[in-house]
């Protein structure tokens with residue numbers, strides 16, 4: 001759904017991409033630094049309960065997942081290694097975000113929310129893996145309600161608002177994200193099944 005914003009976001013990021021390209025910055029550097037920034041934001045601030053600050057830091061760095069592709073296309077269309085690195089390190093960033101929240105919930109005795117956050121992490125990983133495995137088999141799988149952009153938007157806004165003291169928003173956001181992620185995994189599995197079963 002959020003992918004509809006890609007053209008607009010690309011236009012916004014293009015001047016920054018040009019500046020980076022002029023300085024000879026590689027897309028892979030953006031991918032790696034962006035992931036390190038997301039992980040640092042998640043694992044430094046979230047376990048301490050600094051959910052708003054952590055969400056802002058993560059947001060700033062997670063947008064690098066858009067910038068690396070913009071820069072890659074500017075430099076001639078990207079590389080196979082870069083595509084692999086981008087997708088693989090996205091999983092690292094996702095794991096850091098939900099691990100930071102789990103550590104915070106465990107420290108405050110909120111074991112149910114810790115379990116829900118763990119479910120969000122696992123379900124999100126299944127969503128992404130299903131697509132990767134399908135594409136590895138030569139099939140398509142670019143479908144689903146809660147792709148990574150949507151999952152990140154929900155968890156970061158919920159955590160950010162929760163950090164600002166809005167009651168229940170984080171719990172509600174995580175429960176909704178858990179349901180949406182499970183539904184999306186099912187969508188992708190069905191989508192692949194329909195491509196593989198003779199009609």
Ligand SMILES: CCCCCCCC/C=C\CCCCCCCC(=O)OC[C@H](COP(=O)(O)OP(=O)(O)OC[C@H]1O[C@@H](n2ccc(N)nc2=O)[C@H](O)[C@@H]1O)OC(=O)CCCCCCC/C=C\CCCCCCCC
Nearest residue numbers: 003027028031055065068069072078079082083086149160
């Ligand atoms: C109220 C409290 C507030 C607290 C803060 C919370 C605010 C939260 C708000 C927004 C959060 C942002 C969520 C969205 C994150 C988007 C990141 C993301 O998920 O991107 C996914 C995709 C990009 O996917 P991909 O990486 O596959 O695309 P690429 O363009 O990178 O292309 C990949 C190909 O490129 C080549 N390549 C790549 C890398 C490399 N190293 N080498 C390469 O060669 C290769 O060919 C690859 O195959 O994004 C999308 O698809 C959809 C667009 C997402 C649109 C997001 C819109 C964000 C909306 C608002 C942002 C406002 C932020 C406000 C900030 C406020 C606080 C600072």
Ligand SMILES: O=P([O-])([O-])O[C@@H]1[C@@H](O)[C@H](O)[C@@H](O)[C@H](O)[C@@H]1O
Nearest residue numbers: 086087090127128131147148149
């Ligand atoms: O949306 P999703 O399929 O869960 O996850 C996506 C991966 O499939 C894709 O390979 C990657 O480049 C995107 O940034 C995002 O991580």
Ligand SMILES: [Mg+2]
Nearest residue numbers: 065066069086
């Ligand atoms: Mg990217």
Ligand SMILES: [Mg+2]
Nearest residue numbers: 065086087090
């Ligand atoms: Mg990516």
